[in-house]
Amino acid sequence: MKEAYGRIWRYIRPYRFRLVVGLVCGFLTAGTLVPMFQLIQPATKSIEQRIVEVEEEPAGEESKVEPADSGTAAQMPKWYGKAQKYAAKLGLELVDEKGALTGGLLALVLTVVPILAGLRLLLKFLNLYFLSYVGNYAIADLVCDLLRHTQRQSLQFFSRVDMGRLMSRIMGDSQQVMTVVKTVIVDFAEAPFEILVSGGYVVYFAVKNDMVPTLILILIAFPLFTIPISMLAKKIREYSQETMARASVVFSRLHEVVTCIGLVKSFNTERFEWNNYREANTRMVKIQLRNARIGGMVGPTLEITGVLIICGFVCWCFVQHITLDQVLPMLAPLLVMYKPLKKVSNIQVALENSMASLCRIFSLQDMHDELPEKADAVRKTTFDRDIRFENVTFRYATADRDAVSGASFTIEKGKKVAVVGGTGSGKSTMSYLLARFADPSSGRITIDGIDLRDIAIDDLRRMVGVITQEPLLFNDTIAYNLRYGTPDADEESVRKAARLANAEDFILSQPEGYGRVVGEKGMALSGGEKQRVSIAAAILRNPPILILDEATSALDNVTEAQVQEALEKLMENRTTFVIAHRLSTVQNADLILVMDSGRIVESGTHDVLYAKNGYYRHLCDIQER
Secondary structure (H helix, E strand, C coil): CHHHHHHHHHHHHHHHHHHHHHHHHHHHHHHCHHHHHHHHHHHHHHHHHHHHHHHHCCCCCCCCCCCCCCCCHHHCCHHHHHHHHHHHHCCCCCECCCCCECHHHHHHHHHHHHHHHHHHHHHHHHHHHHHHHHHHHHHHHHHHHHHHHHHCECHHHHHHCCHHHHHHHHHHHHHHHHHHHHHHHHHHHHHHHHHHHHHHHHHHHHHHCCCHHHHHHHHHHHHHHHHHHHHHHHHHHHHHHHHHHHHHHHHHHHHHHHHCHHHHHHCCCHHHHHHHHHHHHHHHHHHHHHHHHHHHHHHHHHHHHHHHHHHHHHHHHHHCCCCHHHHHHHHHHHHHHHHHHHHHHHHHHHHHHHHHHHHHHHHHHCCCCECCCCCCCECCCCCCCEEEEEEEEECCCCCCCCCEEEEEEEEECCCEEEEEECCCCCHHHHHHHHCCCCCCCEEEEEECCEEHHHECHHHHHHHEEEECCCCCCCCCEHHHHHHCCCCCCCHHHHHHHHHHCCCHHHHHCCCCHHHCECCHHHCCCCHHHHHHHHHHHHHHHCCCEEEEECCCCCCCHHHHHHHHHHHHHHHCCCEEEEECCCHHHHCCCCEEEEEECCEEEEEECHHHHHHHCCHHHHHHHHHHC
16 A cells, blocks of 8 residues: 555645645644633533532522632633733723623624634635645546556557456546545545644643543553454455456446447347346446445444443543543543544545555556657658568467568558458558557568667657558547648648548538538448548648558448549558558559468569469459459
């Protein structure tokens, strides 16, 4: 816990000024209890004296009361004398010659008490506001840092993890920690001070009034409050971890069902998926209720412990013949301590609950699968000569053979190179390596003689554009998706790119035009429309190197012709690396690489390869049937 919250402190540190202000306000709020504690004994003593005087007063005689400077007045706190002097300057008498309260004191109380109450409320508000500010911003920074860290991971990382569980860690666990941290900071800023003030006054009063044995009894008895907390804390943490794990499963299942809703509907499995989700959700609820039962036992157990301690304390006072004016000044602070002690117990429960979330968050934060960037990375903004694959080999972490093995070839500037082959031959892996979504296991890839691993990633991403078979669009307007990656593009440039991509006709066919929302992953658009929006965005970005990963393989013939025309415009005067499914689309390529089982088995132009009557000819003949 010390390590986990030590790491949280890194996010709280930038807001430490507000943290200090909030803590000071909490301390001052607790400090307002001291004057009340100081008045308990004089008030109690005064009541006892009045009762004794009434009982001893002979019938028919006036009572004889000691002057105000004796008895009760002598036990008043030091600040009371100063209050009397200031009141006298204002012409007010707080007590008469018999020590009785006057109307002036009442008027003063009715004036001062609301002011003090208002001050206490203001301090509590400032305490709550500043500490909530610190908690909210600290966790918001943590979530942003977590997202930035996650984005840096390689595509292999995302191919291995469950997206639903990943989202649960980033958002669900972070929200849990945010709630806990805000509660803990606010309560921790006030409760310990109230305990300190109340406990400090008990010690002060006991020493001043020679009640050290009673103080020792209190010091022995009060640690008993920690027993139920320590007994239940371990179970709370275990159940919290199980709850978080189960919540991730439920979130993951929900994410899969919603994402694959087309598949669910096509197989008519809505009820099957609903039953699966309900079962997973029911298991999670049972774990949550078990956790709630354990957590709910802390408060009642603490209350029972407190009642038993107070009852024992009262019995001790009776046996020792301790008077009311002696016991109440000690009992009142102890009773006041009950509420902050209960808060502290809740803090302990909250901390244990949050530990499960923190462990999951920091385990993700400590995972490093990102592509490294050198501190002295080369800044490169132009592509001048060629791209070279030099004996490149790559194997996925979970695979038992190389996806690409010993690939060597050159792509000259302005040329079109196509890669063809069967499924699993390594075509898409070659494009991933060129875009540096992964690094070769051996060998190297260079641009103008510079290893991709030596080039600043920002510059490389600006030089290389990628259009995939299934373009992904954000659930926003068409204009937003066109400008994605080029946010400063003006309206005319956006429209020109749409026209070049043969997209403006279908965009303007709808009343919303460029303001039309495309839906989750572009589901409001057809496959060809999504592809043309993606092409238009690439035209707008204008990268010198373009990767087309089977960009037309999922389209019908009519749509393919429209998209292919847009692609031809995009590829003009641009170095292009094409992953081809339909061989007819790459017959005019300057170089065709034929892959089989991760190796380049043939290379050349269409005419040369077809005349060889080899593997490429075999692929062409299959598609012509």
